[in-house]
Structures are given as structure tokens and as C-alpha cells.
Amino acid sequence: MESRNLETGNIKSKEQVGQHVDTLYPEVLVNQDLFGDAVDGENREHDMNMWAAAKSHPKACIWAFIMCFTIVMESFDMFLNGNFVALPAFQKKYGVKVAGQDGFTIPTRWQSALFQSGQCGAFVGVFLAGPITNRLGYRWTTIMALMLMNATIFISFFADSLAVLTVGQALEGVPWGLFIANSPAYASEVVPLALRGACTATLQMSWSIGGIIVAGATYGYNQRGDQWAWRIPLALQWVFPTPLLVLIFLAPESPWWLIRHGRKEEALRSIERLGEKSGKNSQQTLAMMERTVEIEAQQGGTPTLLDLVKGTDLRRTTIICLMYASQNFAGNLIANQATFFFEQAGISTNKSFQLNLINSCLQFVANACSWPLSAWFGRRTIYLYGTATNAFLLFLLGICASIPKTHATNYAQACLGVIISFVFAGTLGPISYTIIAETSSVRLRALSTGVGRAAYYVAEIPMIYLASKMLNPTGWDLAGKCGYVWGGTACVCWIMAFFFLPELKHRSYRESDILFNRRVPARKFKSTIVDVKDNE
Template identity: 55%
Template structure:
């Protein structure tokens, strides 16, 4: 045999052997990778809630920090709602109501101010998805916090309604980043058992923002100078810089790092979050889920409306939209609602503060309910009770004579119960559903799009709510309960047929259930084998 031929045969044999070894190694790696993933998933399933807290104390802390960002949107939303009833603000920016001879904020500006921040946030949520997918949750959030520091200056020094309107739009852009990123980040850094309380903290901090506003405006309600509204505006500077420092120190979401192929950094991030499982096995679990969703393309908004991702997107969008259609706007305009129900300004501000404090307590109670009884159950039962109360408010408004003290008290009491009850059932459960439903790969885009739908639905609802309550508009008072009761009933029926139960499900199981197109009401009964990969 020719020496050259012998050499060529030997070379081919070596190449075949290398190729076979490579395939063998790849298969062995895949086996080990799946074995570790199963171990990590089983470990999370077997944890109790208290065990998860003990194993992941830092994950709970960093979810707490991220949730604090929601205070700023909540603070400003309730601040604008309270300003329309604040005497010094009304005196500076109001117009004479011909019917009473007293100054009020004109209907067009009342509505415009309520929607201005949301207009900016609508821009922010669409920026948040691509920005976060590229630079991560931490740096996207820090960018928003620094921008907010700058935009508060414009609001503080504003001397006219158009400037206030513009300032609110600009402040809204970073809000959109926070509100899109927070539920996604919180749901990604904690184990299964802590997903409900971690994401529901967002609703708690929404209540905290309203408590701070309620306390500040209650204290300044009697001040006749511009300090009555400038002090509450200036207090917004308390939040961005400290939060930016903390977010710089926070670990990046390990799920985001695994999506980027940064497995070592993801393992370090897992180690910083807690010691419940082996970091390598946890990263293997994340890789397994991401392999199920594998796509070589960069995530884009079009994918949200294809295949099973369309159903997931519709759930997130529907739950977000329902917040505006089931009484949330009564909660956001509680002080103004109380004044229009016939209570004096001082009592209205006191009741607004009490409402915010009770909301905070009820959100914490909802942690227990949602963790142990499930998301779907609490959402449906809470929405049903809320709808009944809204119709009761409408009836109280219809039968009460204009100016009757007992009728005013009945409407105010029902308004308070609706505002508080909303934070026990549908509102906090919504955040858990939003954080769990989307595919890991598309999560920043899905939460951003869902929040965008929230704002799009909110715009007409704000104008409608302001028109119904404003004395220069519909002046309906409690009769607005009929309108919100009807929309709430539609949301309840839709949720009953299409909202699945995701309590206790890993992200792998959620992916598989969506791919199998299991009907929403059958999710709780469906068993997914730990070895299944689809």
C-alpha cells in the first residue's frame, strides 16, 4: 500500500474517532445537564415557603429593592389625584366654576394630568423590552432612575398647567421601565414558592407610595402657599439615587445571564441570591427551560403574537387591562371621590390616608392567600366580590338624594371598601400572573407590551372616570359603580374561561402546558412528568 494512502486512511480514522468522541461527550454533557436540572427543579418543588425564605434571603431582599422602584409611579399617580383636591394647588391652577362661584381644576386639565404620566410610561414600556434584553435588568433600571432625577426638576419649577403636563410625560418614561422590569426581575430571582410574595410586593409598594402621598398632602392641606404642593413634589428626590446605588450592587437576573450564554456569571448570581440548591444545578435547570424556547433570533415584538406565545401575551395584556376596568381608578382617585361624595376636604384626605394604610395591610394578607390557594382562585373570587360591591355603589348613588348625609356616608364607605378590597384579590394576584405567564426568552417584551395595553386602556378610562365624578362633567358620584361593575363583570367572565392556575409550577412545566394547549380550567389537574421536554 502506498505510504500516502496509508497516512490518509490513518488521518480519516482519527477524524472519525474525534467526531465520535465529540458526539459522545456532547451526549454525556446533555445527560449531566438534564440530571442537574431535574435535581434543582425537584429541590425547588420540595421547599416550603419558610424554607425558601431561609434558603434565599438575599433573593427576597433584592426583590424588595426592585419593588421599591414602583413607589415612584404610585407616588406621582396619587399625588396628581390628590392635587386636584388640594386647596393651594386649586387656587394656583384652577378656574371659577360658574355654578358655585368656587375654583376647581378644569375638567380638561384634570383628565390630562391623570393621563400625562401614563403617556410617558407608554413610551417607557416599549423602550424597556429591547433595552433590558440588551443591557440587563440592573442597568436598564439604573438608567431610568437617573433620568427621573432630572425630570423631577421640571415638575418642581413648573408655573403653568402645560409645563406640568410636559413634566409628567417625561417622568412617565422611567416609570415605564420600572413597571415593565420589576415583575419580570422579581419572578426570575426567587424560587417557585416565593414567586407570589416577591411579585405581590409590587402592589404593596404601590400602596406605600399612596400612604406617603396621603400623609404629606394631609399635612399640607391647610397650607395656603405654594409649599403645599412643592414639598410633596420635592419629596420625589428621596428615592432615585439610593435605589440606583442599591441596584448597582444587586445581582443580575441569572435567567437573563443564561439567555446570554453567560453561565459562569449566572452561577455566581445564583450563589449571591441564596443557598437553596447547587448553583451549577440551578443554572442547568435554567438552561433546560431556555433550550425548550430556543431560537437563534434576537427576541422581537412580532414573536409575542405567534403560536402559543399569542395566548400568553393575551393573558398578560388582559390581566393588565382588567386593573383599569374593575375599580382601580376609584382607588387611584379615592380622595377626589370622597370629596365628590359630599365629604369635607379634611375628612376626605384623612379617609384617603386610611384607605392607603388598609391597602398596605391587605396586600400582605394577599401573600398568604395567593401562595396557598392559588392565583386563579384568588383572582376570580376577588373579582366577583369586587363586581358585586361596584354594583352596590351604583345602587347607593342612585337611591341617595343629592347632599343627603347618610347617602354620602354610604357611598364613601363603599368607595373605601372597593379601594381596599381591590388590593386583597385581583390587584396583587395580577402581578403574580404577569410575572409567571410569559416565556422566559420574551419576558421583558411581554411585560412591557402588557403594561402598554394597561396604559392604552387607562387613557379613555381616566377621561371617563374624571367626567363621571367632576361637577362640571357628568357629576354621577356613586352611580359610576354601574359602569365599572359592568366592565368588571366582563373581565370576570373572560378570566373564568381563559386564566390558568400556575401555582407551584416551574417555568418548564408552564412552557409545556402552554405548548400542549391544555384548557385553562384543566391546568390544576394536569400532571407533567419531571423528565418531559417539549
Template identity: 40%
Template sequence: MASKSPLTNQENVHVVPEKYDAEHTENILQDKTLIQEARLATEAEHNMTFLQAIKTYRKAVFWSVLVSMSIVMEGYDTTLIGSFFAYPSFRQKYGQYHGPEAGYQLSSQWQAGITDIGAVGNIIGALMNGYFTHKYGHRKVMMVALASMTGFLFITFFAPNIEVLLIGAFLCSIPWGVYATMGPAYAAEVCPLSLRGYLTAYVNLCWVIGQLLSAAVLRGLVNNQTQWGYRIPFAIQWIWPIPLFIGAWLCPDSPWWLVRANRLEDAERSLQRLTQKDANLDHKSAIALMVRTTEIEKEAECGTSYWDCFKGTNLRRTEIACVCFLGQVSNGGYFAYSPTYFFEQAGVSPTSAYGIALGGTGLAFIGTCCSWFIMSKFGRRDIFIVGFSILICCLLLIGILACVQQTKAIKWVQSVLCLIWLGSYSASVGPIIFTIVAEIGATQLRTKTVVLGRSTYYVGNIIGGVLEPYMMNPTKWNWKGKTAFFWAVTSFLTTLWAFFRLPETKDRTYEELDIMFLGKIPARKFFQEKLDGNEVNTSI
């Protein structure tokens, strides 16, 4: 029989004082008063409706949306660099002349180099965010990233040759990695349970908005043969940092981060700034829940380093974050996200195909908005599995159609299936991944868990970016539409993993998730598990 856990020992009564300091948290797990306060906060979280949460936490919504807006920059910037490879004025400036037929072209080596060095910079920026956010909080790290971005943009804007442009692209990609991992982590920590899913999924919408802006700017300047055809899109990036810097300077720190830093009075003040004064919210109970959750993780020997993400039950949580983010590559996005190839094969002009692809990005925007209504009705796990199942069906149909005699009508059907894939992905898998990853990590390791997941995505992106051209290129493997079969297999393997390993996190407080992970509850039983907050199995 297992020995009695110190988390269930309630013999030592410790009264929670009006003011907090370090000495009052030593025996917090045996504190009956604080346990009761945490239980009241948990009940309040579960009982708060969406409309009540919007009314009470509208300031938190504002600050979360503001911080996540930095991801618009990442969506804009990452799309911009890749799109420039086909820009006439850009190729004339940085490419080499290959005769009257080919004209100025950027070599495949330089294209791959700029793309891959950007992914390396993203990983470095994400890892730096995980390290420095733990020490200094979200606000300060965001402000440093924005200031750095402002300076690095001068390198890309004034780059006299391709070598300097490569350096500028690398340096700019470092703050992009910060933005991509900052938004979901901050949203998950400042918003209540009933808003958590919507505001973490909003991160995906910001990404799509950035892609839309980039596509619109490029479409408007594609016929500009002067240097401003590529310089203006670079210069537009300077619009974002200053207002976002001011917002980051004014926004409150995450109360969860302040609790982890043992600044409990500051945490209460931060919570007051995130909520309405007339809401009559019990801030002390909310802080008590944060303190108790943090102490449960400390009792389970949950550290704060990257190495701790791979120890004990945190390894399972890291696995979930990494595989979920990798799902944004294994789902076949490199193949199906843009149907331009099939439209061109069907005889549509390149300009029209580009316009249809731009419309596809608009479809992604609508799909992400629809995802908010879907996640209000269904769980994260169900959305993930059903969404992937729809993607697999689309990919299989595209692959099957590629095996028959090719006609213009078949190419149109394949193009439409790509658009269906895009809409389904944007309404399910795309946004729900950000929500799952933001929720799944232990509170002490939240940002680092998001960072490791996003870094896995960047590595997968590099691999997918290398494989896809080989599979599609007529001079290489020449799979064409049959490439869909490869991505259907990777999607199926991801879905199979999710069925056995992905738990349901909807409507669970972070304390409840800690208890279930510590109790080694199977993924398929998370949704039905009943908890009273008193029993924790600390064996890991």
C-alpha cells in the same frame, strides 16, 4: 400520529462540563446528563418550603425588595400630579384667575393634558425597558432610569409655567414606566418557586406605600400657601434615586438573563450571590434548569422581539398578561377606589372625606399584606376569580342603592361598600395580577410580556380617566352611583374571560409552564396536569 419531537430524543449523550461556553449548548435538548440535572433542580424547587427558601435565598429577597422599591417612586409620583390640581398654591402658580368665587383654577384641558401625557410617557418608558433590558440587563437599565429621573425632576421643580411643567411631567413619566415593569420581572427571575408569588405581589405593596407617602405629604402641606406647598413634594422625590442607584449598582444581574445571554459562568456566580454559601444548593443543577428552559423556548421558535410576543403560544401568554393588567381598570377602580364622593354626599366635610380616603389607602396596605397569607393557601386563578366576584357584588349593591330614594344613611352604606371593595381588591385582585403577569411570559420574553401588559393598563387608564368624569359629572351624564353598574358589567366580562382563559401558575416552574403552553393545555386543566419533564409538544 405526530412525529417524534427532538426534545424527547435522548440518543446523543453529552456530558455537562465544569465550565460552560456556547458550543456546549448546541445539542442541549438531547443531553441526558443536563436533562437529569434540570429534573433534580425542578424537584428541589418543588420540595423547598417557604422557610427553607427564606433561609437559602434571603440575599435574593433583599435585592428583589430593593429593586421593587423603585415602584414606591411611581406610586408617589403618579398620585402627586393628580392631587396637585386641587392644591391652592399650585393652582395660583400654574392656573388662571376665574373671579372671586372660583379663584385660580387649572383648566380641564391642562388637567387632562398633564394626566394623559404622563400615561404616554409611561408607555414609552415601559417599551424602552423591554427593549434595553434584553440587551443590557436589569441593573444597567435601572441605573440609567434613576439617573434620568434625577435630572428630569429639576424641570418640574423649577417649572416657571404650565407648559414647562407639562414637559417635565412627560419626561419624568418615562422612568416611571421603567420602574413599573422592572420590579415584577426582576423578582420573578431571582427568587425560587416558593417565594415567587410573595415577592411579585410585593410590587403592589410598594405602589400602595407610594400612595400613602404622597397622601401624607400633601395632607401636611395643603394649608401652605407659599410656593413650597408644591415644591417640597416635588423635592422629596430626590430622596429616592441615589440610594436606589447604589443598590442597583451593587445588586447581581438576573441569572436567567445571563443564561439567555449565554454567559453561563456569570449566571452561576450570580446565583451564588443570591444564595447563602452554607445552603449547599446545587448551582449547576439550577443553571441546567435555566439552560433547558431557554432551549425549549428556542426549539419552539420563541424569539426575543416584541413581535414574537404575538406569535405561536406566546400570543396566548401575552393575551393573559394584557387582560390581567387591564383588569386593574375594568374592575371599577376609577369609581370605587376612593369613597370621597359618597362621603361628601353624606354631608361629611371635604377635609374629613379626604382623611377617610387616606385611611382607605391604609386599608389597601393591610389588604395587600393579607394577600400573602391568602396566596399561600389558594391558587392564582382562584384568587383572581373569587376576588373579581366580590368586587362585582359590591358594585351591584352600590348601583342598586343609587336607584332608590337617596338619604344620608344610603350614602354612608355606599361609602362603606367602597371601602369593602378596596379591601377585597387589595387582598386579592390587586397583588395577584402582578404575580400572574410576572410568571406567565416565556423566560426569553418575560420583561416584554410585562411591558405589553402594563402598557395595556396605561391605555385602559386613559380611557377610564376620560369616561369616569362624564359618568359622574352632574353637567354631563349624571349617573352618580349608577356608574357602578357600568363597572360591574366590565368586571363580569373580565371574570368570564378568566374562567375560560386564565391558567393556574402556582407551584409551576418556568419549564413546566413552557411545556403546558406548548402542549396547548386548556386553562382549567393547568392545575391538575401531571408532567415528568420528558415530553414536549412543540407544535404551535
């Protein structure tokens, strides 16, 4: 038997009636009224500037920021581990004596294990994120991850050995993977075109907020000589999940996800909650989304991981993976281990914690500066200039570390470390998330952002070991000379981006689909004209 969906005109089998299923909207491509609404909706988004979009969609901005704020938990823990290895009490409890050095040092293998375990757990989480999100939606997937986060913090807090702490970090990493896969996708889908750059860039701001909290907490407790020097900062992780869980429960689901699953009425309500109070505007936005979903649906049915490497989606997946992986190769690992880097550059322990707090606050300022930058300049331009600047600064860091060591050269290395972190936090860091969110197709977004983040961890896990080996006195003890290594890898990132990174600023998701399907070369994306009435 068959029944007809009166709203969409699609035929559904008896088994599908009463269930949420992927529903196509072919009428939006043939019905002239609906098609006209879709065209008007897209033109209206193109005509909005950032300020006008922010005034008309303040709630969308708030919900995007709240979802991105889940990243603060991964950031908090990553920076926390970087500070633990520099805490005197933690070093005394778990460290070893090194010949020729005062105090204790955490062995390189355990430093690497602490940094890598969470990322290994997150690697699992990002692969779970796509299938779970496709089935449950962004909201319920994130709520489930927040509940899991609350539970796994107990293991780290009560850990009495480096082995148990490492296991706790690994288990905490699983929800991190769900957060980082879903946040850029959700943020890019709930805001208008003009706000996609600024709102997805708040992911990097969440990293900075986590860094500031950690820097403040560890600076406040670094002179304690007991276990609470690190247990109290660990307990601060419980501050985030429960309030965020309540807020995400109240958040609207992405209208793009709802449309793709045939829940048109819910999508319309979500669009209205996000800021489209005018009935006419909300209907136009809905028709615009339906049009894009239908164009993509004609290329395939229910998305699978295998779709990521088929046809033109392989190119999009490759760009996303390279963008994510490149975050590890242009100075970011120096920022993640800033306190320890400052100590190895010859700065005292207390001064190193002070510098780390200053560094984290400056990263927050840089993140705020990235918002107008994303409105004024293209994604490709910001990424190329940011990477080139950091490559130059990293080589300069290596030169400073190569000349005879003095008080001045120590502070020069520390200042360069701060500047490198600032440039990363204001340019290639936040703009990478924008590029990642905009490059994927709507149909495969939940999967592609997850797989892209997996590429980040594949690159980061060995790089963390390498970074620890380069900085640690029990390793290669290179200190600032690691700038030569990261400067070289930053140059490789710049070359790859110059040839393969397309410019997607001011492009709707429909236009992006068409440009990729037409196999337009990356350097011609900006100049290629796509007619508003084109469907392929």
C-alpha cells in the same frame, strides 16, 4: 476561523469570540449528569414551601423587593395628581369657578391631562424597556431609568402652569415605563418557585407605600394657602431615585438573563448571591435554568417584538395584556382618585384627606394579606373571587348613590370606596402581577411584560378621562353612581378570566412552556400532569 467554548461545547465564529452572545446549552438535554441535575433542581423547588424558601433565600427576597420598590415612584406621582385636584391652594391657583359650588375646581380637560400625561410617557417607556433590557440587563436598564427620573423631576417641581406640569409628568412617565416593565420580570426570576407569588405581589405594596406617603404629605399641607402646598410633595419625589440607584447597582443580575446571554459563570455567582450557598444546589439550579433556556431557544433565536404574536406566544401575550388592562376595570380608578371621590361623595375636604390616608394604610395591610393568600390559593381562584367581590360592591355603591342624599349615604359611599380599594389591593391587584410574570416565556419576558403594560396604558388613558368626566362637577357629576359603570366592566373581566385564565401556581417555567405548547385549555392547566423529564 472557529473557537470552541470549553465550558459549553458550543461552536462560535471568530467575530463572536470575546463577546457576550446568546448561547445554547444542548448538552444539558443529552448529558445525563447535567440532565439529572436539572431534574433534581426542579424537584427541589417543587418540594420547598414558602417558609422554607424564604429562610434559604432571604437575599433573593430583599433584592426582589428593592427592584419592585422602584414602582413607588409611579405610584407616588399618580396619587399625587389625584390629590392635587383636591388641594384648595392648587384649585385656587389653577381652577375655575363652578356655578352653584363653593370654591374652585380644576377643569375636566386639565384633570385628565395631568392624569394621562404620565401614562403617555410610560407608554413610550414600556416599549423601550424590552429591547434595552435584552441588551443591557435588568440592573443597568433600571439604573439608567433612575438617573432619568432624577432629571425629569426638576421640570414638574419648577412648573408654573398646568401646561408645563403636564409636560413634566409626561417626561417622568418614560422611566416609570422602564420600572414597571422590568420589576415583575426581575422579581419572578431571582426567587424560588414557592416565593414567586409573594415577591411579585410586592409590586402592589409599592403602590400602597407611594399612596401612604402622598396621603400623609398632602394631608399635612392641604391647609396651606401658598404654592408649597403642592411643591413640597413634588420635591419628595427626589427622596427615592438616588438611594435606589445605589442599591440596584449592588444587586445581582437575573441569572436567567445571564444564562440566556451565555454568561454561565456570572449566572452561577448570581445564583449563589441569591441564596444557593451549597455548591451542589447551585449547580442543580443552574442546570434547571439551562434546560428551560435551551427548550425555549429551540423555538427561536434572538427575541423580537414580532415573536410575541407568533404561535403559542400569541396566547401568552394576550393573557398578559388582558390581565394588565383589567386592572383599570374593577374599581382601581376610584382608588387612584380617592380624595376627589370622597369630596364628590359629600365628605368635607379635610375629612377626605384623612379618609385617603386611612384608605392608603388599609391598602398596605391588604397587600400584606395577599402573601399568605398566594400560598394558600391558586392565582385563578384569587383573581375570580376578588373580581366578583368588587363587582358586587361597585353595584352596591351605585345603589347608595342613587337613593336620596343624606349624611349617612355620603359616608356609606365613602366606606364602600375604601372597601373596594381594600379588596383590589388584597386580591386581583397583586395577583395580576404574579400572573403576568409567570405567564410569559423566559425568552420573551422582558418584551412581553413591556407590551402587557402598554395594554394597561391603552386601556387606562381613555378610562382616566372617563373617570374624571364621571366624577367632576364640570362633567357628568355622577359621584358614586360610577359604581354601575365599573361594576359592569368588572363583570366582563370576570367572564374573560373564567374562560381564558390558566392556573400556573406550582408550575416551573419549563412546565408552563410545555402546557402552552400543548395548547391545554385554560381550565385544565391545574389538573394536567407534566412529567419532570418531559422537554416538549
